[in-house]
Amino acid sequence: MADPSEANTPDHADAVPAPPHDGQGRLVCRLGWVAFALLCVFPLFFSLGNHPIHGDSEARYGVVARGMALGQTPLLVPTYFDQPHLTKPPLTYWLMAGSIRLLGDGELALRIPAALSGVLTLAIVFGLGYRLHGARRAAVATAILSVTPMFVVISRMGITDGLLGLFSTAALACGVLAVKDRRGYWVTGLWLAVALGLLTKGPAALLAPGALMIWLLVTGQRESLRRIRPVLGLLAALLPLAGWALLIAWQHPEAWAIWKYQTFDRAVGTGDHPEPWWFFFPVLLVGLLPATALLLAHRPAQLRVALAELRESKSEVLLWLMMAGLTLLVFTLISGKLMSYLMPLAAPLAWWVGGEKFIKEEKTKKYKYQYFVFFALLVCLALAFGMIWRDFGPAEAAYLWPLVLVLIVGATLDWRGVWRSGSRKITGSIAMWLAMLNVVAWACIAEDRVYGRHSVPAAVAEVRAATGLEHPQILTVGFGDRSLPYYTQRPTRWIDPRVLPDAWEAMRKDDLILLADPEKWDIFDADPYWDLSQRFERVDLEVLLGYEGQRLRVYQTTQPYRQP
Template sequence: MKGGPARQGASFPPPRLPAPADTQAAPLVRLRPRLRPLMAPLALLGALFVGLFFRLGGIPLFDVDEGAFGEATREMLERGDYVSTWLNGQPRYDKPILIYWLQAASVQLLGLDEFALRLPSALAATAWIAAILAFARRFLGRDTGHAAAFIAASTAGLTVIGRGAIADALLNLFLALSMFDIYRYAVEPRPALRRRAFLWIGLGLLTKGPVALLVPGAASLLFFALRGRAADWWRALRDPVGWAILLAVSMPWYLLEYGRRGDAFLAGFFLRHNVERFLSPLQGHGGSLLYYLPAMLLLLLPYTGLFLRTLPGLRRMKATPLDSFLWCWFLFVLVFFSLAGTKLPHYLLYGATPLFVLMARRRRELRSTLLAFAPPLLFLALVAALPRLLERFAPGIRNPYMREALGRTEAFGTAWQLGVLALLAAALGLALWRGAALWRRLAAVGLLCSLALTGLLLPALAELQQGPVKEAALLARRGGWQVHGWRINMPSFSVYRGAVTPATASPRPGQVILTRSDALDALAAQGPFQLLYRKGGIVLARLPE
């Protein structure tokens, strides 16, 4: 019948209707759970690359420290002396031997350049971050472990130290490993854990000396005492096997060096670079008791706001054994080095590892957009304003060397300025965007700040301060000049020239002198000279016969 129901058995194809939205998105929905576990590891790998390996060999060595370590390593290879270190032909007692061995091995494998000299530190910093990941993941879960490692990898202080051809990244690795094993031992008192901590301390002693024993020993004592377990700490300390491991690792080099240098080694290394460093400012590096408070805010960029949000947790430091352990570690380092006569910002990094874990643990408690994003945005704004600030203030600096070094504009090309403005705009957009959790947006901004530091700021500073040093050294190398240093301390010059640059107390006729532009008046007072090179305050001059 017309208009009636279809006959039974009649077949009509169903209409082609659009698929429901959830059906269309099903493949993507299925894909997201598979990708989610990979996001944190991929973000961490990106932070490691940007913070530690991006342009690692693309900028000159910084003086004094990188230049001194680099030249001591070059002279080690030149002399074939793998026990004692020398700097410009003079004994160097500043640090133990391990970092020089690692740098020498890297140079032997890759050739003498900035990348080879910095690679051991970058690898040590990578291992340091991996140790943070393993520890935090074990005691606080996978997400917090990745967050702690990411914070560490993209923090300004660790980035700078981890890229430096110096001993501190390696020392921080051994401090972290020893302290983490001490806590594992506190939770599960197995002799193997205790003895492994002794091993790390021994390697730390071979890296930078007594501080590698002081920090784990004193900080762990505070922790055990706070938890009412001082007797357990004392029993662990008296482990003869542990001490045998520590001494077997560290003492052979100390005995060999003492056998060669005798009392000069004791006076130079132990008295001057350890005892005197604590009792009085060494090489002018002093400061007040509050020195490390502003230093801490800078070292922890771009997570300064997260640190301030974490700080009230100090009131709950006895809430759990882990809280007690982390706060005791940080507080000992802060108090001890605040009392020390010699103060340098990177000393605070010996106590930064527990802060990375604490900040990761409290990251979701940060809810203030202003507190989270003001520090990184201010940092990026200052980087963007750096060329204008130098143009404004450099001409008024009285010291000729500083005026010439900071008055060069070639380090800030158009690409540099467009790059920093793009990073600032992206960071501002992330701060204002509400489409993701605040912590995730802060982590993304942290990666942008790390890129600004390693890709823009450090290369520009290196060009301003060190570019002329390298250029002058290569010129002297091509000319085959025998150069003496006078009123200047730029050991990287010797690295690039491939030869020792002895210091002279008084320039002599016929010598080629490396000096600074603020010493030219004093040089002219000794007689006429021929200017061979002058740029950025770095001068090469020849005195006539």
């Protein structure tokens, strides 16, 4: 049911809320906005540094950034244990290195740049939403983004995708404002954001200006297209990346082969992370909730009518659709796929849902708000119960009841607000958002429990204490955790028992520590590897690693290995 208070009101009626008449009212209003801002950024920083590094990418970025911060490796050449690491441009490493210099070495310092990029993305989403639709709709878009799973997860990891999402969002916002305000500094901001995106993740940063140009062409805004100077702007944006690439290629000619592998080979199917063509569709539906649930609540006929109206009005909502479609098309066509590639879609979808077309109900009641409400409530409740029961255990499941109470209250308020206009619907929506924030908080606690259990830093500390080695050189058999090099500060080799150990000669011959799965080690402890196993003596220590707590024996070298 439509809100009568919104009927027959201009689009920007809520652009600047009427100020309260007294000073106390103004203070309450300001405190309300401050509380809203703090709640939006809460998921990005809550318990940010309380769990270990996990995953290959975060560990590699951490090793490279630490070397730069400590002055052990050159700033212009990302280096991973004395080897050039040229798979990505250097901006992410620079920001992480600066964070380490300011905050000290640790997980928090590595993740702060991504978290701050999330804060800036939220600010841009609110700022552009305020300019286009007013404070209330800007708040809706910002609130949706603040609880979007992919946005929260990526903004809490020390990888490139959070920064790319920021620069893509900034490019889209500056592009829209350059078209509407016709001021030159927005054009400068557009291409500056593209340049920074290129220095973050290379060609993926071109999706935002590409979507902007398609939007201007489809809606017939050719004069605006000329105004943003696409050719000159693109050349200027490419200059910093091109200068860095030429300098690196001059010093390390093998860089061309690495970049070909990272771009062309990954696109045609010979690179890393090959996945089927449909890989991103479930990622889109689940990772970008609740925006996708709200959009799917519309019937196809309603969407067709709305899109036709948007094209006629040259609405920026069509740009968000172009960005989503172009990103999905490009990454669906290429073979190499990772879930984080869809991060640049989080802000456009939040803008889309926060726009007038998608938060007002039609008078025909074809779009029913309660579909989304109860779908989201069920998802939140299921996730919360599953995380608490599995990760905390039955003894701690009693903490579930406050969350259940919040969800029930939110559901009740939302249900009443669906059928009634006015403040009850707003109150219900706020309760729903607070319930989702509550689930995010529990997810962060569960993250600490999951990754803190049988953690790599704890195992490395045990190995140090048992062997007396400050930076042990670790080999593993039957187990692979790519965060080991970050915590040992030395490269780690994963050994396959089926392959002759020629590669061992590449490692230092002294102070080798072997973490071995008992069953896999038995293969080494027999012919033809018996002489190899005699290099090691078992340390009186077993460590548990991984989520399931895989038990590993610890061995230490007693003599150098000599090939027969």
